[in-house]
Amino acid sequence: MQVTPVRFSARLLRSVLLAAGLALxxxxxPAQGLFSPAITVDEMVITNYEIQQRARMIEVLNSGQNPQxxxxxxxIDDRLRMQAASDAGITPTDEEIEDGMSxxxxxxxxxxxxxxxxxxxxxxxxxxxxxxxxxxxxxRQLVQARFQGRAQVSDEEVDRALSGTGTGSNVRVLLSEIxxxxxxxxxxxxxxxxxxxxxxxxxxxxxxxxxEYSATATRGExxxxxxxxxxxxxxxxxxxxxxxxxxxxxxxxPIQGAVALFQMRQVEESGYSExxxxxxxxxxxxMAGGRSAETLAKARVLASKIDRCDDLYGIxxxxxxxxxxxxxxxxxxxxxxxxxxxxxxxxxEVSTALTRSNGQTLMFLMMCSRTPEVTxxxxxxxxxxxxxxxxxxQLSEAYLAQLRxxxxxxxx
Numbered sequence: 001m002q003v004t005p006v007r008f009s010a011r012l013l014r015s016v017l018l019a020a021g022l023a024l025x026x027x028x029x030p031a032q033g034l035f036s037p038a039i040t041v042d043e044m045v046i047t048n049y050e051i052q053q054r055a056r057m058i059e060v061l062n063s064g065q066n067p068q069x070x071x072x073x074x075x076i077d078d079r080l081r082m083q084a085a086s087d088a089g090i091t092p093t094d095e096e097i098e099d100g101m102s103x104x105x106x107x108x109x110x111x112x113x114x115x116x117x118x119x120x121x122x123x124x125x126x127x128x129x130x131x132x133x134x135x136x137x138x139x140r141q142l143v144q145a146r147f148q149g150r151a152q153v154s155d156e157e158v159d160r161a162l163s164g165t166g167t168g169s170n171v172r173v174l175l176s177e178i179x180x181x182x183x184x185x186x187x188x189x190x191x192x193x194x195x196x197x198x199x200x201x202x203x204x205x206x207x208x209x210x211x212e213y214s215a216t217a218t219r220g221e222x223x224x225x226x227x228x229x230x231x232x233x234x235x236x237x238x239x240x241x242x243x244x245x246x247x248x249x250x251x252x253x254p255i256q257g258a259v260a261l262f263q264m265r266q267v268e269e270s271g272y273s274e275x276x277x278x279x280x281x282x283x284x285x286x287m288a289g290g291r292s293a294e295t296l297a298k299a300r301v302l303a304s305k306i307d308r309c310d311d312l313y314g315i316x317x318x319x320x321x322x323x324x325x326x327x328x329x330x331x332x333x334x335x336x337x338x339x340x341x342x343x344x345x346x347x348x349e350v351s352t353a354l355t356r357s358n359g360q361t362l363m364f365l366m367m368c369s370r371t372p373e374v375t376x377x378x379x380x381x382x383x384x385x386x387x388x389x390x391x392x393x394q395l396s397e398a399y400l401a402q403l404r405x406x407x408x409x410x411x412x
Contacts, residue, residue, distance in 0.1 A: 050128070050131075052071075056128075077400060080403040084403060085142045086138075100133040115129075146399070147395040147399075151388050153388050171229070173242075174225070175241065176206055176222065177263075178223050180258055180260075181215045201247040203263065210223030228343065233343050246266055253336075257359060280367075282327055283368060284324070284363055285315065289360075290361060326368075345367035348366070
């Protein structure tokens with residue numbers, strides 16, 4: 001059966017898609033064994049039919065590279081979730097489930113009837129989708145009821161996260177990046193590729209994609225970046241990144257001449273925060289030839305000859321004035337792609353990841369200096385939401401792990 005994949009945001013699947021594997025889904029089971037038990041979770045039975053149906057739905061959602069194994073993991077967790085919710089007196093109503101199904105379908109720009117029809121065309125029964133939504137909804141209600149008090153974020157915690165004094169604690173993130181250049185005529189292809197990558201939850205899969213498609217200097221390391229304070233990222237990226245759970249990927253982010261994606265590998269509150277930045281001094285030197293091997297080689301030679309931005313004036317002497325530009329701007333005023341590259345650089349360091357003129361001109365980007373400010377001006381609400389979601393996610397995953405450890409799970 002031909003499967004028609006639907007692209008959904010990784011964030012949407014947070015509460016129900018917890019693992020990913022590496023192998024392809026095996027062939028369908030013989031009909032006479034479909035309704036026999038495949039797994040028991042305490043006294044709860046999971047049939048071969050349920051596994052086959054969930055695996056097919058995972059293929060349609062394009063949310064895992066090993067649909068069969070992921071289906072087994074999900075269904076075990078769903079049984080534990082539903083039992084825990086039932087024990088707490090939580091039973092989603094039919095109306096709540098219908099609303100949840102509609103909301104899920106809308107994330108794929110489809111009406112509920114359209115989405116159910118698409119599932120049916122791919123061999124997925126509506127009841128399979130309904131059970132999927134019911135378990136996710138019940139679990140979210142349980143997590144909210146059980147951990148609401150423990151997940152509250154105080155003003156003091158937000159102050160520490162936003163501290164620009166260099167003495168408080170702060171949120172820092174461990175990200176991986178992919179920046180895919182867009183060349184004339186490749187827009188649709190790149191956007192489709194980026195949408196697919198945005199559904200990855202495996203760090204190995206994301207790193208493999210970075211090595212194959214990314215144009216940044218980190219491609220050799222699978223796109224992996226070192227720890228960064230949240231306030232070092234461009235303001236536009238902070239709310240996108242802080243809401244991610246480990247393994248999740250942002251939706252594709254359009255930037256000039258490229259599409260960017262970021263995967264969260266880890267997030268924590270650090271014991272020290274760098275001061276908030278009031279302005280950034282940086283230089284852009286433009287080199288003809290784009291990302292050709294010859295131009296990149298010239299850029300490497302240039303980088304080896306200079307130590308500071310002022311050295312570029314000697315390099316650009318006799319050339320048109322627009323070849324070298326010096327900027328001093330607040331972080332919010334800097335174009336997103338440039339701001340992100342600058343966030344990875346110390347004074348005197350260079351990036352050659354960006355281009356202009358439809359890829360025909362390489363931007364030799366150099367960090368000159370950062371000017372800190374005394375008070376932070378970040379978005380308190382976004383950081384508060386991010387900290388709360390992070391805490392809820394950690395508490396819910398720990399609780400589910402505890403339920404798993406205490407359960408008697410038998411796989412046949």
